[in-house]
Amino acid sequence: MSSVADKTAGFQGLQRAFAKHLRAPEDVEAPKDIEDRRVAIYRDLIYNNIESFIAGGFPILRSLYSDERWYDMVRDFIQHHTAKSPYFLQISEEFLTYLQQERAQREGDPAFLLELAHYEWVELALDVSTEEIPTGLDRQGDLLTSVPVVSPLVWSLSYRFPVHRIGPAYQPQEPPESPTFLLVYRDLGDDVSFMEINAVTARLLQLASAGEATGEQLLAQISDELPQVDSEALYGFGLELLQKLLDKGVIAGLRSLA
Template sequence: MNNAQPKSDFKNKQAEFAAFIRDPANNPCPADVKRQRMATYRELFFNNVDSFLSSNFPVLRKILDDRQWFELAQDFFSSHACRSPYFSEIPEEFLDFLQNERNDPDDYPFLLELAHYEWVEMALSIAQDHIEPPESGFGENLLRHHIALSPLAWPLAYQFPVQQISPQFLPEQPPEQPTYLVVYRDYDDEVHFLQINAMTFSLLQRIQQSNGVLTDALLTRFAQELGHPNPAAVKEGGLQILREMAAKGIIVPQCD
């Protein structure tokens, strides 16, 4: 009956403790804890998050100097309320922060896209999905198969050529043409990045959006919609692309 006040006090102390850990520059140190001890706690918490971000976003870390990186990591640490307690989900929380909370005009214009590109590799590497190699002859008889996009293959479009960004290449404006990629995990659970063109990206999107489609029907319709004067050539070119994708595990047989 009379324990409401202690619970309230504990919550207040917990909030005070967390506020200082997150942002000691703008929050007071708890009065009943030595400042040196709080500084140690703060360093441990922040360094863990900082290390995890650095290891999951190595290119982003490399293109920022120490001050820029610290300010970015500190902004995330102090202002973003993570919804997950798992360290493996911190990169996704960081993306959410960049997309919805970060607002610094000095950031590189490709910052979010680069972070997403780096996050994809980690996300695919730990994804729970698994694909089995198809039966022999799948690629050769692809026209007669209903196909699907592997759950471990993600077609992506970026304004910037994110795969080229480095300390030596920091574009200020996006090029006229977007960058199309498919990131996939193969049958040996290795993650790969493959640059593709707009037509291949469109083809993969159509497969992704359909609930299993006969390859022959897909390519026939695709050639017709393009309005190409030689639809047979378009169909043959599309078939070759899909066979190459099937060999990599990007295209798989549609499960019954």
């Protein structure tokens, strides 16, 4: 029995040594009893697969880094991050966690790094989300007397930087005075779309997310919060906005007030 245990322990030790090398091939030598030609296959496979998926999930971020600096970032992620999920589709979330919690701001990193990474991650997160739109909703009812039901496939986000405009030709060094509000949603055709909104629309969706107020009650509360705005004009604008959100699938449908 001890011979079997010794062999098992030896194999597990070899696995750990091999994994350490694959994580940091430039710092940790490969086990000496494995042919380097074979090890190189795994080195390339591990890095190339992970790098390709991250670059595909964060294309704008990738475009802002030179090959050398991008390589260093991905290699640092592979070496130091301990993934919580074994699923390949969640590598992007693991990379975002690494950026947010483990990688300190480094020289050359843009000030908007974390916000841009989050913005790019959201698209994939919504694309693979298993959330389902509630059934039995009416899409032709009265927006004012019915309760607008916000789709679970909608994220209302705010950023300090205008992340939806950032790219190689536009890289702001400082955030503007006003935050950027974005609506990211998966529509009824399962396509992920983005919409720039304002603070009032963001507040309306926040109130509607509770799923307890009719369209008229929502607009009344917004009107109370904005006494400087003409209530009649606000109601007109608000009704048009609710209809637009319904048409786009941000509002999944309407239900009667219980």
